[in-house]
Amino acid sequence: MKTSRRHFLLVSAGVGSSLALSRVAFAATAPNALSESDPQAQKVGYTEDASKVDKAKFPNFAAGQSCANCSLFQGKASDEYGGCTLFGAKQVASRGWCSAYTNM
Structure with missing residues (x-):
């Protein structure tokens, strides 16, 4: 399966935002x-x-x-x-x- 640059960028953006949100949730407790x-x-x-x-x-x-x-x-x-x-x-x-x- 060949992935396009557009697909790669969309997936990368989704993963990056998920990581950022999980860090915010983790920071809510010690x-x-x-x-x-x-x-x-x-x-x-x-x-x-x-x-x-x-x-x-x-x-x-x-x-x-x-x-x-x-x-x-x-x-x-x-x-x-x-x-x-x-x-x-x-x-x-x-x-x-x-x-x-x-x-x-």
């Missing part, structure tokens, strides 16, 4: 982000979105608490993900929350 299904995360009720905390299960949760303003968070408040002293090399979402939250 490469070593902590998963809510991680056993250590489950022990402390970690959730990536503090607005979804089960308030019946975690009555110590208060509105406005998030990883970004927790004293254990090792990133800047403006970072989407950052380190946490509880989870070693794993990155937590700044908008997340867990029962170890402290603001001291």
Whole structure:
């Protein structure tokens, strides 16, 4: 099968745009982000979105608490993900929350 230059350019453009889109989607989460299904995360009720905390299960949760303003968070408040002293090399979402939250 002989391919034309036009066909090659169209296929190349499609592949290039697919790669660019996949890089954008991958950049949306940290490469070593902590998963809510991680056993250590489950022990402390970690959730990536503090607005979804089960308030019946975690009555110590208060509105406005998030990883970004927790004293254990090792990133800047403006970072989407950052380190946490509880989870070693794993990155937590700044908008997340867990029962170890402290603001001291």
